[in-house]
Amino acid sequence: MRFYIFFLLVIAACACSRPQERTDEARSAPAPAPPSTVQDNRRVLAVFGDSLSAGFGVEAGLSFPDFLQRKLDAEG
Structure with a gap:
């Protein structure tokens, strides 16, 4: 039971972290x-x-x- 409470506290602590701020390079790109x-x-x-018309092999x-395609290009 203590493990689950500890696990939930760790997840809650990670969820409360601030998002990373963008650097000036990322803003001005x-x-x-x-x-x-x-x-x-x-x-x-x-x-x-089938595979014959697809040209496999x-x-x-x-x-x-x-x-x-070559025939159509030649005839316009």
């Missing part, structure tokens, strides 16, 4: 610039399928969706 947005007007094609750029 500029906000990061938003990422630049590049307009991509290409249409999106979703390919549903083949080199990068040799999957069926990559083939379709």
Whole structure:
């Protein structure tokens, strides 16, 4: 029983601590610039399928969706 009371007192003491104050560096740090947005007007094609259509086990750029993308880019 004493252990539980001690445990509760320790938790209460930890809960009453003050939050850390921010340093001057943290206050004056500029906000990061938003990422630049590049307009991509290409249409999106979703390919549903299994591991063959996803290209598992083949080199990068040799999957069926990559083939379709190259074909669409070539034809405009």
